[in-house]
Amino acid sequence: MSSQRFLSLSVSAATRDQLVLTAVVFVACVLGILSRPAGYIAVIWPANALLLGLLLRNRALALQPLSWLLAFSAYLVADLVTGSDFGVALSMNLANLLGVAAGWLYFRRQSASMLEFKRQHSVLHLLAGSAVAALASALPGALASGHFFGAPLWPTLQRWFAGELFDMLLILPVLLRAPQGWMWQWRWTLLLKGARAAPRAPLAALLVSIALVHLLQGPGAVGYLVPALVWCAMGYGVWGTALLTLLACTSATALLLAGGVVGFSQTLIHGATSFQVGVGLISLAPLTVSVAHELRARALRKLRFALNHDELTNALSRRTLMERGRRLVQRMAREGGAVAILMADLDHFKRINDSYGHAQGDLVLRHFTALALRNLRAQDLFGRIGGEEFALVLPEASAEQALAVAERIRNQMREHPFGQRDGIPLYVTVSMGLRAAWPVRPDDTLERLLSEADAALYHAKKSGRDQVHCHSPLPAAAVGTA
Numbered sequence: 001m002s003s004q005r006f007l008s009l010s011v012s013a014a015t016r017d018q019l020v021l022t023a024v025v026f027v028a029c030v031l032g033i034l035s036r037p038a039g040y041i042a043v044i045w046p047a048n049a050l051l052l053g054l055l056l057r058n059r060a061l062a063l064q065p066l067s068w069l070l071a072f073s074a075y076l077v078a079d080l081v082t083g084s085d086f087g088v089a090l091s092m093n094l095a096n097l098l099g100v101a102a103g104w105l106y107f108r109r110q111s112a113s114m115l116e117f118k119r120q121h122s123v124l125h126l127l128a129g130s131a132v133a134a135l136a137s138a139l140p141g142a143l144a145s146g147h148f149f150g151a152p153l154w155p156t157l158q159r160w161f162a163g164e165l166f167d168m169l170l171i172l173p174v175l176l177r178a179p180q181g182w183m184w185q186w187r188w189t190l191l192l193k194g195a196r197a198a199p200r201a202p203l204a205a206l207l208v209s210i211a212l213v214h215l216l217q218g219p220g221a222v223g224y225l226v227p228a229l230v231w232c233a234m235g236y237g238v239w240g241t242a243l244l245t246l247l248a249c250t251s252a253t254a255l256l257l258a259g260g261v262v263g264f265s266q267t268l269i270h271g272a273t274s275f276q277v278g279v280g281l282i283s284l285a286p287l288t289v290s291v292a293h294e295l296r297a298r299a300l301r302k303l304r305f306a307l308n309h310d311e312l313t314n315a316l317s318r319r320t321l322m323e324r325g326r327r328l329v330q331r332m333a334r335e336g337g338a339v340a341i342l343m344a345d346l347d348h349f350k351r352i353n354d355s356y357g358h359a360q361g362d363l364v365l366r367h368f369t370a371l372a373l374r375n376l377r378a379q380d381l382f383g384r385i386g387g388e389e390f391a392l393v394l395p396e397a398s399a400e401q402a403l404a405v406a407e408r409i410r411n412q413m414r415e416h417p418f419g420q421r422d423g424i425p426l427y428v429t430v431s432m433g434l435r436a437a438w439p440v441r442p443d444d445t446l447e448r449l450l451s452e453a454d455a456a457l458y459h460a461k462k463s464g465r466d467q468v469h470c471h472s473p474l475p476a477a478a479v480g481t482a
């Protein structure tokens with residue numbers, strides 16, 4: 001367990017996390033207690049959702065009974081220091097803890113990807129888990145309220161449930177999807193860079209819609225937020241959307257409370273209950289859009305990769321190499337730049353397959369690809385032409401530089417042992433043909449350069465393999481230094 005400096009004390013990471021958890025619950029409770037105009041049920045009660053979210057993010061913490069005990073003490077102390085009766089505080093906070101425990105039991109069965117909103121059904125599970133947690137605290141809470149204050153069971157149950165559902169649906173996604181690590185470990189510069197690069201228009205639309213909620217107040221005003229939030233969902237990712245939804249929905253709620261459209265007095269309580277459930281459910285719309293948007297983007301990325309790459313080696317596919325290579329050669333011809341083409345073919349590959357098996361042959365192909373890619377620059381192209389034949393297109397590379405790269409790859413390949421057979425290690429060599437063009441002429445096509453590199457490869461094979469042959473002879477000095 002690593003020890004860290006925290007508040008000038010040297011504490012273990014687990015203790016630090018427990019202290020943070022306790023402090024968060026305490027502050028959230030005080031906030032909730034301050035919003036209790038109706039006597040015993042708070043307007044906002046973020047403590048349960050925050051506690052549940054933090055425990056789900058840090059499972060090791062949730063598995064320690066001390067964490068639960070500390071959280072419970074935070075609930076109790078917050079109530080007692082603000083003047084609550086001990087019996088009331090004890091029973092109400094037991095109800096709170098029961099809700100968190102029920103939510104924990106529901107969500108702990110979900111996979112990490114489900115909880116991080118990386119699955120199609122994540123939002124539905126958020127709704128179900130939040131409803132379970134809300135009901136598990138609302139029921140004992142309403143019973144205790146009836147016992148201590150003579151509050152009617154059904155309206156109190158509805159009120160408590162609505163408040164909890166509202167908090168869970170808005171707060172949990174922010175915590176569950178937040179970047180890895182606690183506040184002090186977040187990569188703030190990276191986050192700020194991402195925020196700066198994000199489009200501004202959806203955010204501006206959201207601010208306008210919050211202003212509209214204020215200007216055109218009414219029971220349906222929260223709906224004004226939906227189009228802008230859906231737009232945000234298409235540009236800001238799941239976490240950004242969850243955060244903006246939380247901020248926008250709570251701002252709109254505060255504005256409508258201030259305007260008297262919703263209220264938590266006894267006469268307005270039914271409307272407030274329906275309002276909170278409605279806002280909570282509305283918040284699921286942008287979240288669902290952002291999850292679907294992200295899943296679609298991921299599927300498209302995978303599809304594009306599969307289209308552009310060879311399945312076995314992950315080298316570029318022949319089609320993509322030809323497309324990109326053609327564009328590159330045309331650009332070099334326009335700019336009068338240089339390009340070097342290498343054709344590479346593993347030697348006696350059939351024998352490797354025959355003697356060591358096809359699986360070993362596949363391994364050699366994958367290793368050769370990795371080795372070649374390690375020796376190339378980001379702008380170089382490396383593709384599998386077919387079987388054990390590969391092509392490399394190196395822009396802005398002279399014949400000497402390309403020859404040096406080819407020799408490096410050839411030497412590294414011949415020195416790498418691949419498994420053993422009868423105690424004899426398997427070594428594989430590669431032959432290559434090089435065609436360099438500098439400057440690239442307008443009539444130099446990729447097809448022609450490739451076929452000339454192929455002719456050079458044929459010579460390399462004919463001359464005994466395990467060598468690089470150049471299409472046109474290089475100056476003697478260059479060959480010596482390569």
Ligand SMILES: Nc1nc2c(ncn2[C@@H]2O[C@H](COP(=O)(O)OP(=O)(O)OP(=O)(O)O)[C@@H](O)[C@H]2O)c(=O)[nH]1
Binds near residue numbers: 362388
């Ligand atoms: N393991 C494996 N073998 C493949 C794959 N594609 C093609 N081959 C094999 O590669 C071998 C190519 O053999 P040849 O074209 O005769 O060439 P070679 O044995 O390398 O001989 P030289 O090129 O003349 O040195 C054949 O046995 C193919 O079955 C593949 O994806 N995996």
